[in-house]
Amino acid sequence: MDKKLLDIIACPSCKGDLEYDKKAQELICHKEKLAYPIRDGIPVLLTSDARELN
Numbered sequence: 001m002d003k004k005l006l007d008i009i010a011c012p013s014c015k016g017d018l019e020y021d022k023k024a025q026e027l028i029c030h031k032e033k034l035a036y037p038i039r040d041g042i043p044v045l046l047t048s049d050a051r052e053l054n
Helices: 001-009
Strands: 019-021 026-029 034-039
Touching: none
Parallel strands: none
Antiparallel strands: 019 026, 026 034
């Protein structure tokens, strides 16, 4: 995941920062407790595709 891209994208739900989880290939929003998948190197920032974190 490109560091420059991480600096400009935000959670579509709360507009907060996202954390990159390299192992799971996800972008994590701790505020909303959602994990957005990264498919073929492209972040999928759709709340309908996000999974809820426990």
